[in-house]
Amino acid sequence: MAAIELRGAVKRFGPITAVDGLDIEVPEGICLGLLGPNGAGKSTTMRLLTGQAIADSGELRVLGHDLPGDAKAARAEMGVVPQLDNLDVDVTVEDNLAVYARLYRVRDVGAAVDRALDLARLRGRRRDAVDKLSGGMRRRLLLARGLIHDPKLILLDEPTVGLDPQIRTELWTLIDDLRSHGTTILMSTHYIEEAERLADEVAVMDKGKIIARATPAELIAAHAGTHTAEIYGPPERLTEVRAIAEEQGLPVRPAGPAIAIVGSERAGNGGIPEDAVIRAASLEDVFVLLTGAEAE
Amino acid sequence: MSTQTGRRLRRLEPAAIGGVMSRELANFRTYWRGTTFSSVLEPIVYLLAFGLGLSATLVDEVNGVPYVQFVGTGMVATAVIFSSALPAMFGTFVKHRFQNTYDAILAAPVDVEELVSAEMLWIGLRASVYGCVPLLVTIGFGLDPAWGMLLVPIFCLFTALGFAGFGIAMAAIVAKIDQFNYVTALFVTPLFLVSGAFFPIDELPEGFQILAQLNPLHQLVELVRGGAFGYEAVDLLRVAGLIGFAFLMWRIAVNRLSARLID
Numbered sequence: 277m278a279a280i281e282l283r284g285a286v287k288r289f290g291p292i293t294a295v296d297g298l299d300i301e302v303p304e305g306i307c308l309g310l311l312g313p314n315g316a317g318k319s320t321t322m323r324l325l326t327g328q329a330i331a332d333s334g335e336l337r338v339l340g341h342d343l344p345g346d347a348k349a350a351r352a353e354m355g356v357v358p359q360l361d362n363l364d365v366d367v368t369v370e371d372n373l374a375v376y377a378r379l380y381r382v383r384d385v386g387a388a389v390d391r392a393l394d395l396a397r398l399r400g401r402r403r404d405a406v407d408k409l410s411g412g413m414r415r416r417l418l419l420a421r422g423l424i425h426d427p428k429l430i431l432l433d434e435p436t437v438g439l440d441p442q443i444r445t446e447l448w449t450l451i452d453d454l455r456s457h458g459t460t461i462l463m464s465t466h467y468i469e470e471a472e473r474l475a476d477e478v479a480v481m482d483k484g485k486i487i488a489r490a491t492p493a494e495l496i497a498a499h500a501g502t503h504t505a506e507i508y509g510p511p512e513r514l515t516e517v518r519a520i521a522e523e524q525g526l527p528v529r530p531a532g533p534a535i536a537i538v539g540s541e542r543a544g545n546g547g548i549p550e551d552a553v554i555r556a557a558s559l560e561d562v563f564v565l566l567t568g569a570e571a572e
Numbered sequence: 573m574s575t576q577t578g579r580r581l582r583r584l585e586p587a588a589i590g591g592v593m594s595r596e597l598a599n600f601r602t603y604w605r606g607t608t609f610s611s612v613l614e615p616i617v618y619l620l621a622f623g624l625g626l627s628a629t630l631v632d633e634v635n636g637v638p639y640v641q642f643v644g645t646g647m648v649a650t651a652v653i654f655s656s657a658l659p660a661m662f663g664t665f666v667k668h669r670f671q672n673t674y675d676a677i678l679a680a681p682v683d684v685e686e687l688v689s690a691e692m693l694w695i696g697l698r699a700s701v702y703g704c705v706p707l708l709v710t711i712g713f714g715l716d717p718a719w720g721m722l723l724v725p726i727f728c729l730f731t732a733l734g735f736a737g738f739g740i741a742m743a744a745i746v747a748k749i750d751q752f753n754y755v756t757a758l759f760v761t762p763l764f765l766v767s768g769a770f771f772p773i774d775e776l777p778e779g780f781q782i783l784a785q786l787n788p789l790h791q792l793v794e795l796v797r798g799g800a801f802g803y804e805a806v807d808l809l810r811v812a813g814l815i816g817f818a819f820l821m822w823r824i825a826v827n828r829l830s831a832r833l834i835d
Contacts, residue, residue: 289835320835326679329835348681356679362672365593366602375598378591379680405602421676 277340277462278294279429280325285334287320287484294320296484298334299417303497304428307451307461311468311559313567317484318464319359322433325462326351352380355427357419358432360518365407367494369398372406373424388424395450412443412522417492419450430465436470448473469562478559482567492559499565500557501539505548508534521547529564538565584587588682592690595677600698607702611655615647615706615792619713622770634772635699637801645800646769648703648724649731649792653764656699656732660739661752664691664829668743674833684830692736692822699732700725707796720799726794731788737821744828768793788817 280302288293295317302308312318323329325338327347336343341350363372370498374414377385393399396416398409406414415436422430435451436444451474455461466473471478472492479489484504490493507517512537518528521537529536540548548554575756588769600607617813627639645759677687704725711717742755766773766780767789773781784790798807 287835309607323835328675328678328833348683350679353680356676358672358675358677360672360681362676363672364599364671367598375591375595376676376680378594379588379682381587381681562766 277304278302278337279339280462281335282321282324283335285321285324285336286332287317287324287329288332293484295324295331297484298481300479300486302460302462303391304460304468305458306453306476307463307474309463309471309478310464310481311466311471311475311478311563312464312481314568316481318466319433319482320432320484321481322356322462322464325431326354326356339430352425353427354429354431355422355425356431357422357433357435359437361414361418363406363414363418363421366405368403368405369393369409370402372417373421376421376424382425388426391426392420392424395423411439412446415439415443415447416450419447426488427459429460429462432461434464434466436465436467444470468558468563472559480563480566487560487566495562496557496559500561501541502557503518503539503541503554504557504561505537505540505543505554506531506534507537507549507552527565529561531564536561583683586688588686589690589693590684591680592677592687593694595673596691596694604830607655611651611702611705612709615644615709618647619644619706619709637797638714640713641710641715641800642797643770644706644713644715645796646767646793647706647710648728648796649767649769649789650764651706652699652703652728652732652791652792653735653760655687655702655740656695657760658756659698660672660691660695660736661743661755663695664740664743664747665746665752667748668829668832669749678833683789684833685826686814688737688822688826688829692733692825695736695739696729696733696818699736703728703732709801711749715800718800718802720803724796724799727792727799727811727814730811730818731792733818734788736816737818737825741821741828744825744832757762763787763789766790769819788814 278301280300281525283298285295286293298317298321299513310318311323320329324331324343326337327344327350330344338350339353341347343350370389370393372395373389374385377388382388393402393487396413396419398413398417401409401413406417409417419435432451436447448470451461451463463474476491477489478492479486480495480496481487485560490498507514518535521528521543524544525545526540526547528536529538537543537548537552538557540552540554609688622639622643631639633639674687676682707721707724742752746752747754766784767787768784773784773790776784791813795810798804
C-alpha cells in the first residue's frame with residue numbers, strides 16, 4: 277500500500293485552479309521532493325492531504341484512509357511540519373511539546389516529550405520559553421513537535437524556507453536521519469539543493485500538475501544531458517550566442533546575469549563559445565527548463 | 573505506535589477538546605497575574621466610584637436595594653461579557669491570522685467543531701470564575717451572602733459560553749482586526765449598558781424593555797440578583813434562554829470558523 281495516493285485531484289479557488297488533476301503516489305519509506313515554483317500548488321496539495329482543504333474532485337487516500345471523510349484518522353498517523361513557525365512563544369519548550377502530545381492522543385506524554393527533546397537537542401532548554409530560543413532551536417523544536425507521536429508519514433512544507441544556511445544544513449541532517457529510519461516523507465520545496473540532497477525521488481510540479489518525476493539523476497539525464505555551458509557577457513553577445521545554440525536545437529535558459537546552454541555536450545562546431553564555463557548538468561537546469569521559472 | 577489507531581475517531585472527542593484546552597491553560601499560566609489583577613481591581617474601582625459617588629449624591633437605593641449592592645450584583649454581568657466576548661474576538665483573530673496556531677491544531681486529529689468547543693469551554697470556565705469576583709467584592713462592601721449565590725458561577729458559565737461563541741464567530745467574519753470597533757459599538761457596548769446592571773430596565777420606554785428581554789446579559793443580571801435577593805419562578809425561563817443562546821452561538825461559531833479555516 278502506498279502512503280499517499282492522489283488521483284485526478286482538483287482544487288479551485290474561484291477562478292484559479294490551484295491543483296489541476298494531480299496524480300501522485302508516494303510509496304512507503306521514500307522521501308519524495310515536491311519541487312515547484314511559488315504558486316505551483318504545493319501548499320494546497322499539503323492542505324488537501326490534511327483535510328484542511330477539500331478537493332473539488334478526485335480520489336485522495338492517505339495511509340489507507342479516504343479523504344476527506346477519514347481525514348481525522350489520517351491526521352492521527354501523520355506528522356506535519358509547517359512552513360511558518362507557529363509555536364506558542366510565551367510557553368515553555370516542554371509545554372509546547374506536551375500540548376501536541378495530547379492533541380495526538382499519545383499515551384505517555386512525558387516519555388514522548390523527552391524523546392522529542394532529545395531529537396531537537398533541547399533537553400537543557402526544556403523549561404525555557406520559546407522566545408528565548410535561537411532561530412535554529414525553534415526550527416528544531418517545530419520539527420520535533422510534528423514528530424511527537426512517532427508518525428509513519430511526515431509532511432514537510434518548505435521546511436527550510438527563509439532560514440540562514442547554517443540552520444538549513446542542521447535541519448537537513450535531522451530530516452536525513454528520519455529518512456534513513458524508514459519514515460515516509462513528502463517534502464515540498466522550491467530549493468533545488470534541498471530536493472537534490474534529501475529526496476529519493478523528485479516530482480516537479482507546475483500549474484497544479486506533476487510534469488516530471490524520477491530520481492534526481494534520472495531527471496537530469498532525461499531533461500538536461502550531462503553538461504551545461506554558462507556564458508557571461510553583455511546582453512547583445514548573449515543574444516547572439518543564444519541564437520546559435522538554439523539553431524543547433526539546444527535548450528537555453530537564463531541563469532541570473534548569464535545564459536546556460538543545457539546539454540552542451542551535444543553542441544556541434546562553434547555552438548559553444550570558447551570562454552564558456554562548462555559544468556555538470558544539474559537539477560536546476562531541469563527545473564528551469566520544465567517550469568520556465570528562475571530557480572532559487 | 574503510541575497513538576490510539578485502529579479505532580475510528582468520533583466527533584467531539586474529549587481528548588481533542590482537552591488537548592486544545594491544555595494549550596490555553598499553558599498560555600494562561602504566563603499571563604494570569606495581569607488578568608486577575610485587573611478583574612479584581614476593576615469592580616472595586618467601579619463600586620467606589622458609582623456606589624460611593626452616585627449613591628451619596630443622586631440615588632440611594634433601587635427597588636429597596638442599596639445602590640452599591642444593586643451595581644455590585646449587576647457588575648457580574650459586565651465582568652462576564654468583558655472576559656468572554658472580547659478575549660474570544662481578539663484571541664481567535666490573533667491565533668488564526670497572526671500566529672497560525674489553528675493551522676497547527678487542525679493538522680493534528682482535531683476538527684473545527686472540537687476546536688471551537690474547546691475554546692468556548694475554556695473561555696466560559698475562566699469567565700465564570702472572573703464573573704464571581706464582583707459578587708465577592710460586593711459582599712466585602714456589605715452585601716449579605718446567600719445560598720442562592722452558589723448558582724451564580726453556573727449562570728455565568730452559560731452566558732460566557734454564548735458570548736465566547738459570539739466572539740469566535742465575529743473573529744471569523746471580520747476581514748481586519750479594526751472591524752472589531754463596529755462589533756464593540758454595535759453589540760458589546762449596548763448590550764452591557766442596557767443590561768440593567770447600572771439602572772433598572774423597567775424605567776425605560778416599553779420598546780427598550782422588550783429588547784432588553786432579548787439581551788442575555790439582562791437575563792444574567794436578573795439571575796444574579798435572584799441569587800442575592802431571592803429567586804422567582806420566571807428565573808427558570810431565564811436559564812433556559814441562556815442555554816439556548818449558548819447553543820445557538822456554538823453552532824454559528826462552528827459554522828463560521830469552518831468556512832474560514834477549511835478551504
